[in-house]
Amino acid sequence: MPEIKNLKKASNRILKAIKNKEKIIIYGDADLDGTASVVILKEAIENLKGNIAAVYFVDRENEGYGINKNALSFLKRFSPAILIALDLGITNFEEVKIAKKLGLETIIIDHHQVIDSLPEASIIVDPKQKGDNYPFKEFAAAGLVYELTKVILKDKMSNSLDNSFLELAALATIADMMIREKDNKTYIEKGLQSLKNTQRIGIKVFLEINSLKIFKEKEKVQKIVSALNASEIKNHLTEAYLLLTCQNKRKAENLVEKLLDRNEARRFQIKDIVEQVEERILDSADSIIFEGDIGWSNILIGSVASRICNKHKKPCFIFKKRKESSMGAVRVPSGMDAVQAMKSCQKLLMTFGGHAPAAGFTVKNENLEKFKECLIKYFKAI
Numbered sequence: 001m002p003e004i005k006n007l008k009k010a011s012n013r014i015l016k017a018i019k020n021k022e023k024i025i026i027y028g029d030a031d032l033d034g035t036a037s038v039v040i041l042k043e044a045i046e047n048l049k050g051n052i053a054a055v056y057f058v059d060r061e062n063e064g065y066g067i068n069k070n071a072l073s074f075l076k077r078f079s080p081a082i083l084i085a086l087d088l089g090i091t092n093f094e095e096v097k098i099a100k101k102l103g104l105e106t107i108i109i110d111h112h113q114v115i116d117s118l119p120e121a122s123i124i125v126d127p128k129q130k131g132d133n134y135p136f137k138e139f140a141a142a143g144l145v146y147e148l149t150k151v152i153l154k155d156k157m158s159n160s161l162d163n164s165f166l167e168l169a170a171l172a173t174i175a176d177m178m179i180r181e182k183d184n185k186t187y188i189e190k191g192l193q194s195l196k197n198t199q200r201i202g203i204k205v206f207l208e209i210n211s212l213k214i215f216k217e218k219e220k221v222q223k224i225v226s227a228l229n230a231s232e233i234k235n236h237l238t239e240a241y242l243l244l245t246c247q248n249k250r251k252a253e254n255l256v257e258k259l260l261d262r263n264e265a266r267r268f269q270i271k272d273i274v275e276q277v278e279e280r281i282l283d284s285a286d287s288i289i290f291e292g293d294i295g296w297s298n299i300l301i302g303s304v305a306s307r308i309c310n311k312h313k314k315p316c317f318i319f320k321k322r323k324e325s326s327m328g329a330v331r332v333p334s335g336m337d338a339v340q341a342m343k344s345c346q347k348l349l350m351t352f353g354g355h356a357p358a359a360g361f362t363v364k365n366e367n368l369e370k371f372k373e374c375l376i377k378y379f380k381a382i
């Protein structure tokens with residue numbers, strides 16, 4: 001069977017860095033897939049006594065998606081270092097160049113769609129890149145990172161380590177709603193089986209907490225996934241990361257309660273925004289839904305777009321308006337491709353990327369109307 005392209009190369013580079021005590025920065029997306037990816041890689045590198053200089057998650061609310069200038073200006077203090085970007089990076093052309101100039105050698109492990117060319121990273125693992133002959137393409141990032149750690153650790157991957165990584169890969173694959181076939185199916189089956197006897201304190205606390213006791217196994221997992229998927233960031237770390245790496249039961253319990261409470265509150269906030277959008281589109285005959293507001297939170301617009309797209313069966317672009325630019329989440333009905341749609345309007349956008357059914361963008365406010373028209377044109381033509 002052909003291998004995932006560059007997996008071995010990435011593993012060799014990381015092993016060399018570990019051996020030479022090079023500084024390693026692990027940089028991830030803030031959702032559960034990104035967080036699980038970071039935890040898996042961090043624990044694998046620690047197992048080999050590598051030098052992890054920093055763990056950094058993107059603050060979606062304040063920094064946007066992907067590798068960004070604000071993060072780089074913080075991380076340059078660790079230069080020279082290797083920056084391993086997880087669950088993001090594949091469309092960060094300019095930022096990877098800047099990282100290089102700052103002395104940060106970038107390795108990208110991503111599963112998002114490749115747009116035309118690749119960033120100038122030293123190594124890129126993304127099953128969607130040209131020349132990747134591994135037959136399965138639909139990994140979550142955490143699935144890819146799990147495969148990477150198998151190559152890195154080889155016979156040092158103990159059974160218990162393997163199981164604990166599989167648990168995280170399973171949760172991440174569910175969180176990112178990746179198709180449950182082939183490798184993903186294996187992760188989910190093995191991971192959820194292992195989860196029942198998990199050694200990870202944070203997950204153990206989650207499984208045992210009173211307020212979730214009434215739920216059946218499957219619903220419980222879904223609750224855990226959705227609570228971990230929308231955690232907030234403090235000091236560049238997600239709460240999900242703090243929980244998944246927590247060694248203290250009492251602390252873990254506090255975190256879990258906080259996450260569950262917030263998740264509950266969010267459900268109402270999401271419902272509220274959905275209602276606002278629906279009110280606005282009441283008399284609209286547009287073929288797409290394209291709505292934004294200063295008051296809507298970046299963290300919620302993805303869920304809002306999902307819900308509206310499911311219900312109205314139209315391509316849905318929901319954005320948070322900021323002073324000069326807006327940041328949006330996109331969901332499209334099955335069979336359509338959000339990334340291709342935005343690619344056809346590329347000139348109007350600052351950034352964009354993601355998967356066919358779910359993607360994101362940033363756009364200057366002065367281009368919002370043109371962007372909408374361009375999208376309508378695109379969807380009319382397909």
Ligand SMILES: [Mn+2]
Nearest residue numbers: 033087141176
């Ligand atoms: Mn992901």
